[in-house]
Amino acid sequence: MTYDRSEAELARTLTGAADAAPPPVGDLLAAVQRRRGRRTRRRVQSALAVAGVVAVIGGGTAVARGFFSSGGGEGQTLSAATATATATATATASAGPTEAAEPRRVAIRPAAEVWPAAVTKIPVKAADGWRYRPVTGLSATELLLVAESSFEKAGRLEVYDTAAGTSTVLADMPTPEGVKGYFVQDVEAGAEYVAWWGETPNNSDKWADFWVVPRAGGTAKQVGQVTGDLSEVERIGVTADSVVWSAAGGGIYRMPLAGGSPEKIAGTDGLHLMSWPWATDVAKEGGGEAEQKNQTKVVNLETGQAAEVNVPAGVQGLRCGPVWCFGKEKDQENDASVVQRVDGSDRKSPPDLSLWGGERSLARGFGFFQISGVVGRDARGEEIEDAQAPLAAVYDPATGTAAGIGRRDPSGGGSYGTGTSSSPTSILYWDEGQRQVEKCRKVDATSVPHPPGEPVPTGKVTSCTTTTEGGGKELTVVNLLAVPPTE
Template identity: 60%
Template sequence: MNDRDEAELIRTLARAAEAAPEPVGDLIGTIHRRRRRRTRRRVQSALAVAGVIAVIGGGTAVARGAFFNRGGEGQVVSKATATSPSEERSSTPTASPTGRPRETVLRSAAEVWPSAMFKLPVQAADGWRYQPVTGLSATKLLLTAESSFEKAGRLEVYDTATRTSTVLANMPDAGVKGYFVQGYEVGAASIAWWGTTPNNSDRWADFWVMPRSGGTPRRVGEVTGDLSRVERIGVTSDSVVWSLTIGGVYRMPMGGGVPERIEGTDGLHLLSWPLAVDFGAKESGSTYRNQTRVVNLETGRGTEVKAPEGVKNLRCGPTWCFGDWGDEVLVQKLDGSDRKTLPGLSSRSDANNVSGRFGMLDAVEGANTGDYLSSLVVYDPDSGFTVRMGTGNGGTWGRGISSPTSILYWDEGKKQVRECKTVDGRILPPQASGEPVPTGESTVCSTKEVGGGKELTVVNLLAVPPTE
């Protein structure tokens, strides 16, 4: 297996982890098979990679300990280079001339966006745990306070300037056994959310709404059958809207009533009201399929995406698109202009766009030394900065539980500790077809998290000026 093959293996495993069914036992070891969608948003990193064994010559098997949101050690800059129309490629790009994956050297969020970073206590004064939802402004953050794991008891607004929190509302009891809120959406005047019972076979969901300024939440209504296969929600001045995992966008008046399918939305998936796209959750098909258009559901106007041949996993927001083009990430506007390539990065199948402007990507650092470390990075097309989330100590990361969200966060106190042991190579799992069977003693390494639990480091992308 050469260096390029190993880099591609890392990227493939990252996508497979994102698209895989929910594991039995969540990644924190607290619950089993709970809330498929939110769990993947909250803890994106430590999936099955530690169990992947690579045979590296001499009969020695080594698991590289590459957890998919671990930071690397590099510090300084990476700016993309634009390609002129005459330089555009019409087929899949090739590897770098050396045969090794080219790497992007990353800057830390603390260095590039210090005004957008702040500390948030993990717990409220009463011991309930905070969960970031999204930014309301450059200095205000919407939170839930959870009485137990993923059981939201309050909605609060945290002021990053004064480091104080204000209660917006107590979350109502839905009166349904096994009920969990799945996601939130913040509109101009309202906050909406939806919930369901993910641990049973009921095909049912409900919608709630409350004033953005605070007040008493009220249930808008509920849906059953295929209409309960909610993928993402939005909120307008008079309705709650949602798209289905199988495609199609619906609305329900805030005063309650019969769900109505929005005309012309067959095969569309809500991005953030009023925008919808023609690629959605994993139930919609291959994660490598490209998005081809963005539709404004208020005006009915659709914009076709113009992309070069060979691009895969292309995802677009209001302005920018991100996808894989050979060994690099392609960045361009919807019409194909301002095209750039980012070496050493790969796209994500879950949500490339955050806060409507930034690209959320994966970076594999250490490819040239053979010590693969994967980091979450945010790319800003406006400034050209590629920014690592985290400090380089490893650990998991999370993003806010609204769609879209402006919030990414991690626990700087958590560190990953690598442990290795020597085992009989004959007991290791079978390798890929054609690979030699391990013989003799082999070294197997795994990584676990230790420490943390006091405060979160939060990046609010609403606080990043367009020119930074």
Template identity: 70%
Template structure:
């Protein structure tokens, strides 16, 4: 084989692996790259273009979360993940007749599933944030991609929306984008920044939960502007920073101060703090959480980490990681259901102690050894460790991928949503090999090579939403 042919084939192989990564699109909820069933891609390590809160490789082989936690229209962020075979893929029985045994959320929790419009009456696009109650959702309305302009509440019973507040940019600040929103008992708060310049600057806003005029309560610079997550109490906005430490500023304005005893801590959801970073790239995914701190009471709970476990993460009720679920003290430990993907970056904690997992959809292998997928399997699943209930969410398209998103609240979200009518379309064309991406320093190849891209088509009219605040309590 001559050198030209070898180089062209290298480029072609890289392109084939890369076409699982959808590019940025203003209509995307979450990028889920469809995987064509080719042996060359089955175990390829690829870079995902993440344009939402989390991303899943088509075919359900891996998940990346938290790679794009802030707005600003800056395009795609990259997260490297390695495709990992599901335990279901070991099944060599009549795979084509097997199905993933996960019931859809609409059957498991019918009262928690609703359909809402994807746009406001004036054409601004909705982005779900979190649940306000069992029948109310908090939405942001965006005038352009990731440019939030106002907050609205949506009643899933009446189908009516109510404007709560505008989300203005501070005067004289260019390139400003509102960031994560947090709901408190009496107030709704959010923070903003200028993500496309080098300034280390952020500000904080608050509005009554019932609606009204938003107020900027303060600005911060330097390390204090490296905001991870925020919370809102009766009298303050609190936030943690990337280097650790939790700070607060009064709702009526004033000087920011660090909460005593919070060195090295990161906010999870007020009043809870943990000892692993939560945002902006987060912590080493294999690092285990070792403590859970109640900032109101000062009480610290030590996490009981099983031997050999990696990546254990805990909320106030449950811990997920390393293929197990347990209480913080190690009690009620059990393995995760095998149909859920739990490796690497494969879990997300949701509000109420629920877990959010990718569903591989792989049910076995055919006579040639190729993986066979259940095309009707959900893209992901919500898992309730208290009852062992698993509910499927998202719609898998013919490419094996699709799109799904979680709410953009600062705390672990209480809603999951997707567009039933959105689909992925792969387009391929032959180009000069010299124009195709190739590793730095490699010789310029000659000849032609195939380049493929995956884009989102259709949809944009309505979202299907699962509101976990509407899930009936366990008996």
């Protein structure tokens, strides 16, 4: 749930996403003989580099926008545009012969069928027109929401009762006096308090502050401020007497709710907060090599106990909670997923589920995966997609149950969002009324960028632009706190 920090930091985020992304359109044109051979992977290049995202999927290069993307500004929350150019049958090479595969269906049912009690509808906006941004579940029937007066400008916290269909204001989220360019960042729900932090992301100041309000509601209180490296907040948590957070460079700190100086929690060098009291030895963010790094320990900061992660050979990007881990197999074109317990037991590779970056873990030990939708190839080597397949899935590792998230457009596009809490969220959501519309036109191949040193394409290509239209009335929400316990 992170707002814009700075252009430099945003550039680092996009660079990290690019490190993990497939080749751009230019490479596709230069190797047109592959045509749409890996179209789906390009399509689902959702840059899940920021917390609380809406992944917008479509066309040849997908764009994912953070719900609290990385700073303040105006714009459409549930919108993105993608463009791709696909070569037609011209003077360039055509697809080689490929053995056709028998098409099948993705065997993952929608969440509304798997966990009907966990799926509900909420309005996109409050009665006064402020737009809601889901954060996480507070109970099986209560959702924590941020109401924004304008894009990424948080103004208040509300609790939406899905049983009654009503919303209650929890607290206003004030701007500190005398602070310009202030934006609220991550929100975290604790047992007794709800906490959040803010910063001035569009200037060079290294400064942040922390706020709390009783979970029952009331007046928000500024706990304190930090500067320097301590202001590079990664995740936050809140206990009965302190705000806790991890810094981007490692180390976990606390500050008393009554006010006072921050102090480092002993023994937390190199650790990163996951969800209080749990910490890990891998950072929250990171693309490229950092994303492929395996987690090796899970630490309970209350007891000091550390569990070593049994990392199997051939696995990368393994991320673990207190019980379950999620990663992927190395050197697998389809990003085959790996699920296991921290000690390495109960290892499995669920079909049709892939990890392509972003948050792997959700609340209550659930995993979060992408679904490519590819079910085979035709005689020309073209990918065949299941147009009814969900875009993503929540996976219950205890039972092996997968529940589909989001609705795929006929073109293969679509969008979904994850709740914007600091800890792994219990909320996923999407706009059923939203559609991606693709418009195509013929253009000269010479007008499309191509890799340096490669021959200039000739003939005509089809240039397509995908835009998001419709929706904006209600969100379909999956609240994992309403899923019956299985372990």
